[in-house]
Amino acid sequence: MASLAQANSGGILSWLDREHTVAKPGFSRWLVPPAALCVHLCIGQVYAYSVFNLPMTKLIGITESAPGDWKLTELGWIFSIAIVFLGLSAAFTGTWLDRVGPRKAMFTAALCFGGGFLVAAVGVYLHQLWLIYLGYGVLGGCGLGIGYISPVKTLITWFPDRPGMATGMAIMGFGGGALIASPLSVWLMQLFRTPTHVGVAETFIVLGLIYMFFMMMGGVIVRVPAPGWAPAGYVAPAKPKKLITDKEVHVDQALKTVQFYLLWAVLCLNVTAGIGVLGQASAMSQEMFPGRITAIAASGFVGLLSIFNMVGRFFWASTSDYIGRRNTYMVFFLLGMALYAAVPWTGRTGSIVLFVAFYCIIMSMYGGGFATIPAYLKDIFGTRYVGAIHGRLLTAWSAAGVFGPVLVNYIREYQIDHGVAKADAYSVTMYIMAGLLFVGFLCNYFMHPVHEKHHLPEEAKA
Amino acid sequence: MAKTSDPKDVSDANAVKLALAWSFVGIPLAWGVYKTLVNAVLLFQ
Numbered sequence: 377m378a379s380l381a382q383a384n385s386g387g388i389l390s391w392l393d394r395e396h397t398v399a400k401p402g403f404s405r406w407l408v409p410p411a412a413l414c415v416h417l418c419i420g421q422v423y424a425y426s427v428f429n430l431p432m433t434k435l436i437g438i439t440e441s442a443p444g445d446w447k448l449t450e451l452g453w454i455f456s457i458a459i460v461f462l463g464l465s466a467a468f469t470g471t472w473l474d475r476v477g478p479r480k481a482m483f484t485a486a487l488c489f490g491g492g493f494l495v496a497a498v499g500v501y502l503h504q505l506w507l508i509y510l511g512y513g514v515l516g517g518c519g520l521g522i523g524y525i526s527p528v529k530t531l532i533t534w535f536p537d538r539p540g541m542a543t544g545m546a547i548m549g550f551g552g553g554a555l556i557a558s559p560l561s562v563w564l565m566q567l568f569r570t571p572t573h574v575g576v577a578e579t580f581i582v583l584g585l586i587y588m589f590f591m592m593m594g595g596v597i598v599r600v601p602a603p604g605w606a607p608a609g610y611v612a613p614a615k616p617k618k619l620i621t622d623k624e625v626h627v628d629q630a631l632k633t634v635q636f637y638l639l640w641a642v643l644c645l646n647v648t649a650g651i652g653v654l655g656q657a658s659a660m661s662q663e664m665f666p667g668r669i670t671a672i673a674a675s676g677f678v679g680l681l682s683i684f685n686m687v688g689r690f691f692w693a694s695t696s697d698y699i700g701r702r703n704t705y706m707v708f709f710l711l712g713m714a715l716y717a718a719v720p721w722t723g724r725t726g727s728i729v730l731f732v733a734f735y736c737i738i739m740s741m742y743g744g745g746f747a748t749i750p751a752y753l754k755d756i757f758g759t760r761y762v763g764a765i766h767g768r769l770l771t772a773w774s775a776a777g778v779f780g781p782v783l784v785n786y787i788r789e790y791q792i793d794h795g796v797a798k799a800d801a802y803s804v805t806m807y808i809m810a811g812l813l814f815v816g817f818l819c820n821y822f823m824h825p826v827h828e829k830h831h832l833p834e835e836a837k838a
Numbered sequence: 839m840a841k842t843s844d845p846k847d848v849s850d851a852n853a854v855k856l857a858l859a860w861s862f863v864g865i866p867l868a869w870g871v872y873k874t875l876v877n878a879v880l881l882f883q
Contacts, residue, residue, distance in 0.1 A: 404852040410859035418861060549863070555870030596860055669881070676881035679874040686871075732881065 382610025392595075396476030399599035400434040405607065407535040407597055412527035412546035414594030416813055418587040419489055419523045422462075423682070425455050427561045428470065431574045435503060438574060446505055446749075454513050456778070461517025463774030466525050471627060473522065474760075476529045478806055482595035483591015485523030490588025492516025497580035510785055523591065524550065524770070528750045529763035536759075537610050540701070543775040544693025547747040555679075557583075560688030610723075623831040624758035630765045631824050635756050638819045643749050644772035644779075646708055647818035649716070649809040650742025652780035657681055657735070658790070664723040664731065684736040685743040692744025693751065701752035702823055709742040709817035716810040718802035746773075753834065756826060783808070 429451050436442045473481045495511025500505075527546050535542035552567060564582055566573030606612075632634050653660065657749070658674040669677065696704040715734045720730040749769065754762045784805050791801040 401850065402849060404856060405853075406856055409861045413863040413867075417867060486861050549867075552870060553869050555874045556866050557870075559873040561871065593862065667869040673881045676878040680881065683871060683874055683878070728881075 378569040389562065391474075392476075392480040392483055394480070394600060394703045397477050397479045397600050398602050399605075400673060401473035403599055408527070408531060408534050408803070409542065409545045411478075411482075411594045411597035412531055412548040414487060414524045414597065415439060415526060415591050416546050416549030417553045417556060418591050419520045420515075420550040421498060421557035421583070421587070422455070422520055423551075423554035423559035425458070428579075431565060431576050432500070434574055435484070435500065435576065438572065444503075454508055457509055457513030458517035458520060459777045460774050461514050462520040462524065463771045463777075465518040465521030467521075467771040469522050470525055470761060471516075471761075471766030472727045473526060473615055473767070474529060474763045477600060478526050478598045479595045481522055481526035482598060484520045484594060485526055486591035486595065487513050488520070489519025489591065490584045492519055493580045494585065494801070496585065497577045500580060503750050508587035521600060521767070521770070525763055525767045527594075527598065528766055529759070530598060530600055532750065532754050532762055533760055534605075536609055536612070538694070538697050539754055540748060541690070541694040541697040542764035543745075543750040544690045544747040547693070547742075548686050548689040549751075550746070551682065551689050553741050554682055556684065576595060587837060589760035599745065602726045619700065619825060621758055621825060621831075623826075623828070624741070624760040625765075625826055625830050626832055627761040627830075629830045630757050630761065630826075631768065633817025633830055635823060636769070638767070638823055639749065639752060639756070640769055640772045641774075641819040642705055642743060642816050642823075643769060644776045645812050645819070646705070646712075646742065646745035647773055648780040648783070649712060649775055649812050649816075650739065650745070650780070653735075654681065654685075654742070654804070655781045656784050660802055664726055666799060667724070668726075668728060677735075680732065681739045684739040688740025689747035691740065694745035695766040696748045696751060696764055701748055701755055702820060704744070704748050705752070705820045706817065708745055709813045709820060712738060712741055712813045713810045713817070716806045716813065720800075723799060723802075737817065754771070756823075758832075760832075761768075 378640075418560075429448055432451055433441045433445050433448060436445045441447075469481075487771055492511045492513075494517035495515060496508045498510075499507030500510055528543055530537045531542040532545055561579060561583065564576045564579040568578035613620075625633070657678050659673075661669045661674045661677050662671065692704055699707075714739050719731065724736060750762065750766050751768065752766050756763050786810060787805045788801050791804060792798060
């Protein structure tokens with residue numbers, strides 16, 4: 377891949393190269409966030425993938441599962457494979473992406489993510505599950521990873537004065553993607569459904585083509601600033617703050633610093649706490665308030681959490697521009713601990729309003745954790761390799777994606793098996809989540825500037 | 839010396855492009871938020 381990237385594309389494909397994306401004078405930098413949103417709104421679909429699970433258990437039986445139909449446990453692997461490949465592709469393509477620029481990366485992501493849907497559609501049509509694992513899981517997962525990190529460095533370069541807000545705006549799209557994908561997918565499946573057909577394959581084809589087009593539009597719009605460009609009136613701080621470096625750390629060198637692993641733990645623990653309860657939100661709300669929160673109301677609760685997950689990404693990342701990245705994570709961990717510890721109390725007092733309010737704030741901080749991390753990386757390691765370093769750090773997400781749900785599910789089952797009432801089974805889980813956040817708090821507390829021996833020499837920065 | 843953009847960098851052409859680009863992403867997002875909020879109202883009924 378490296379050799380492929382080092383050589384610029386020839387012919388018509390040269391339009392994808394970094395040098396063809398350099399902005400002309402007068403270009404408004406406010407066109408870059410929508411370009412990033414074109415990609416993130418599409419790949420955020422992964423959070424809504426579960427809407428296909430039940431229909432895909434009835435591809436043969438149509439109205440109910442028949443012998444030969446896939447089981448939910450088999451289908452659950454599609455999402456897991458996609459998340460694992462998200463982390464892997466982000467980690468392994470970050471350096472390539474920094475070199476080739478955002479347009480080529482966005483087009484690659486569009487082909488992978490949209491193409492993944494098309495391969496998965498063939499898998500549904502032929503009833504070959506391995507093709508869906510390969511299509512949506514492996515290919516689509518690579519599209520997720522490349523797409524996720526593709527606009528990050530570009531946005532930070534365009535907005536040196538507000539890096540948190542800029543990346544928060546893009547990563548907000550990842551949270552919002554599910555809000556679009558969920559109703560759109562349900563509507564498409566209803567449209568294509570016939571008495572002998574559930575309509576999943578056609579829905580995959582339409583979604584694949586829509587996402588491919590939308591993501592490519594992001595690639596068309598995106599530009600990188602000319603070398604040395606700065607926003608009008610922007611003056612870099614003469615004396616940088618303690619935790620904001622004006623030096624550069626190479627991606628390979630960053631992996632040798634304790635700061636990288638502290639940030640890895642900060643992201644992993646913040647995500648573990650959030651992702652664990654996000655997957656359980658519907659069941660948890662119904663079991664903590666039996667008879668008062670119905671299944672339909674619980675789906676509304678999950679939707680509300682998705683909105684706060686999305687809004688939190690923009691709100692907290694923007695806030696971090698003013699109060700600092702480390703302080704923002706301090707708020708996540710301290711407030712998160714208090715709220716997780718207080719959730720069982722809302723169940724005992726029967727306060728649905730407080731239960732919902734606490735979870736909405738928790739979810740806003742879960743999203744905020746994702747959105748604030750690119751600017752935190754930029755503060756600690758500099759701008760030059762932030763895309764590649766961010767890609768490596770996203771393996772924390774993959775780890776949390778496995779660790780969080782397993783932890784919550786295992787503890788809950790253990791409690792119920794030992795005679796604890798369902799309504800009370802989540803209390804211990806909440807306290808453990810608060811404990812995880814305390815460990816995250818310590819990791820964040822010990823964050824300090826990178827030692828100068830890791831900095832790039834001045835001559836190498838040119 | 840860093841190059842800076844024109845102070846009036848949002849020209850008329852840019853304004854049209856900005857409106858189109860933000861509408862392109864804003865309209866689907868607003869639709870998704872609306873559909874989700876309609877669903878979420880059930881929680882409090």
